[in-house]
Amino acid sequence: MSKTVKLRKGLDIRLVGVANxxxxxxxxxxxxxxxxxDFHGMTPKMVVKEGEQVKAGSTIFYNKYNxxxxxxxxxxxxxxxxxxxxxxxxxxxxxxxxxxxQYEEGTPLDAATMxxxxxxxxxxxxxxxxxxxxxPLDVVADPNNEPKAIFVSAFDSSPLAPDFDYxxxxxxxxxxxxxxxxxxxxxxxxxxxxxxxxPADSTFTGAxxxxxxxxxxxxxxxxxxxxxxxxxxxxxxxxxxxxNAQDVAIIGRYFLTGKYDARKTIAVTGSEIKDPHYxxxxxxxxxxxxxxxxxxxxxxxxxxxxxxxGDKVAQDGHLGFYHNQVTVIPEGNQLKFVxxxxxxxxGFDKFSNSRLFPTFLLxxxxxxxxTNLNGEERAFVVTGELEKVFPFDILPMxxxxxxxxxxxxxxxxxxxxxVAPEDFALCEYVCTTKIDIQDKxxxxxxxxxxxxx
Numbered sequence: 056m057s058k059t060v061k062l063r064k065g066l067d068i069r070l071v072g073v074a075n076x077x078x079x080x081x082x083x084x085x086x087x088x089x090x091x092x093d094f095h096g097m098t099p100k101m102v103v104k105e106g107e108q109v110k111a112g113s114t115i116f117y118n119k120y121n122x123x124x125x126x127x128x129x130x131x132x133x134x135x136x137x138x139x140x141x142x143x144x145x146x147x148x149x150x151x152x153x154x155x156x157q158y159e160e161g162t163p164l165d166a167a168t169m170x171x172x173x174x175x176x177x178x179x180x181x182x183x184x185x186x187x188x189x190x191p192l193d194v195v196a197d198p199n200n201e202p203k204a205i206f207v208s209a210f211d212s213s214p215l216a217p218d219f220d221y222x223x224x225x226x227x228x229x230x231x232x233x234x235x236x237x238x239x240x241x242x243x244x245x246x247x248x249x250x251x252x253x254p255a256d257s258t259f260t261g262a263x264x265x266x267x268x269x270x271x272x273x274x275x276x277x278x279x280x281x282x283x284x285x286x287x288x289x290x291x292x293x294x295x296x297x298x299n300a301q302d303v304a305i306i307g308r309y310f311l312t313g314k315y316d317a318r319k320t321i322a323v324t325g326s327e328i329k330d331p332h333y334x335x336x337x338x339x340x341x342x343x344x345x346x347x348x349x350x351x352x353x354x355x356x357x358x359x360x361x362x363x364x365g366d367k368v369a370q371d372g373h374l375g376f377y378h379n380q381v382t383v384i385p386e387g388n389q390l391k392f393v394x395x396x397x398x399x400x401x402g403f404d405k406f407s408n409s410r411l412f413p414t415f416l417l418x419x420x421x422x423x424x425x426t427n428l429n430g431e432e433r434a435f436v437v438t439g440e441l442e443k444v445f446p447f448d449i450l451p452m453x454x455x456x457x458x459x460x461x462x463x464x465x466x467x468x469x470x471x472x473x474v475a476p477e478d479f480a481l482c483e484y485v486c487t488t489k490i491d492i493q494d495k496x497x498x499x500x501x502x503x504x505x506x507x508x
Contacts, residue, residue, distance in 0.1 A: 062272025127182025161313030387427025
């Protein structure tokens with residue numbers, strides 16, 4: 056039975072630079088990048104070497120500790136570089152494309168008529184398994200675990216997020232084929248969550264074989280962690296999987312065509328973008344062509360993803376594997392005069408969750424915010440701010456403290472199995488202590504993974 060959930064806690068950060076509903080289709084980029092660092096906890100074992108030719112769908116590397124989990128190339132071309140960091144850890148694989156995409160040969164399949172094992176085998180062999188995330192731990196799903204449910208969020212509530220109703224409009228067949236494949240991977244339900252504040256596209260409302268739920272509220276209403284918590288919470292020993300809505304369509308496209316076609320539509324957003332709109336690109340694409348002629352000022356930060364959870368990249372960097380947007384905002388590295396722009400200013404251009412500035416009277420006004428922290432790290436004290444934006448039946452302040460102190464029993468009792476770092480992004484934003492809360496939660500999850508899983 057479908058559910059409608061109304062959230063009372065959360066925060067919408069209203070930024071300038073929402074993407075207009077216009078799409079530019081880019082040609083195949085000169086290079087794409089696959090970053091093993093996007094797959095937390097995975098140790099890659101290379102299958103190809105520098106200089107080798109690959110096709111779209113060719114295996115690039117596999118997980119050293121679970122060889123069935125493979126990552127495939129989204130394009131055809133030559134492996135240009137394998138970039139290594141400390142202790143020869145693989146940080147990035149750069150592939151120079153050949154101008155057009157040639158695919159590994161495959162045959163169309165109907166997941167609805169296949170067995171669960173056959174669907175799993177095809178997804179593992181093709182590299183599609185990398186799109187499935189697992190909770191607890193927020194890592195690529197372990198195919199040896201059985202999820203009690205699979206969650207797909209049909210909307211993103213983060214700042215300047217892409218509109219999936221626009222992005223996936225007309226992709227009904229691909230999206231349904233992806234859902235059919237996911238339904239084979241669990242004996243439980245496949246939950247499809249919609250934005251309850253606006254009518255959804257027929258791609259989502261017409262989906263079959265799923266439980267459709269609606270969420271009404273501010274960010275993080277669109278996070279799968281929030282949806283899992285209110286629909287089917289995770290206890291110790293249980294597993295739940297999640298897949299991004301666009302990635303469901305990529306999975307469906309593979310079963311319909313037999314090709315690993317990793318095209319996706321991203322939103323290029325932010326106050327420093329001349330014409331924010333949508334681009335159709337290949338996963339891992341180089342951002343040079345995407346941002347060419349778009350950035351309006353020099354001192355900016357380019358973020359692959361959203362401003363709360365995305366990764367800082369260079370203007371000639373590459374799109375992250377799980378990211379559906381690129382955000383460009385001012386870099387906050389300039390001094391601000393205390394009376395006009397500093398802490399004693401009237402704050403007519405500032406955004407605050409605590410009604411510190413008069414801008415809360417301006418309704419839906421959007422803001423041009425930079426990356427300045429407006430302070431340095433300080434004592435982690437109880438303020439009550441985290442609880443206002445955290446829509447879980449979990450004590451966020453106490454859980455963060457348990458993660459900081461490596462208190463395993465405390466983390467287990469306070470709900471560490473349910474959360475991921477992205478669930479604490481708003482807590483990090485509103486917290487006056489300037490502590491990297493998402494990093495602390497990730498460290499706690501890593502400890503739980505080592506000691507308790």
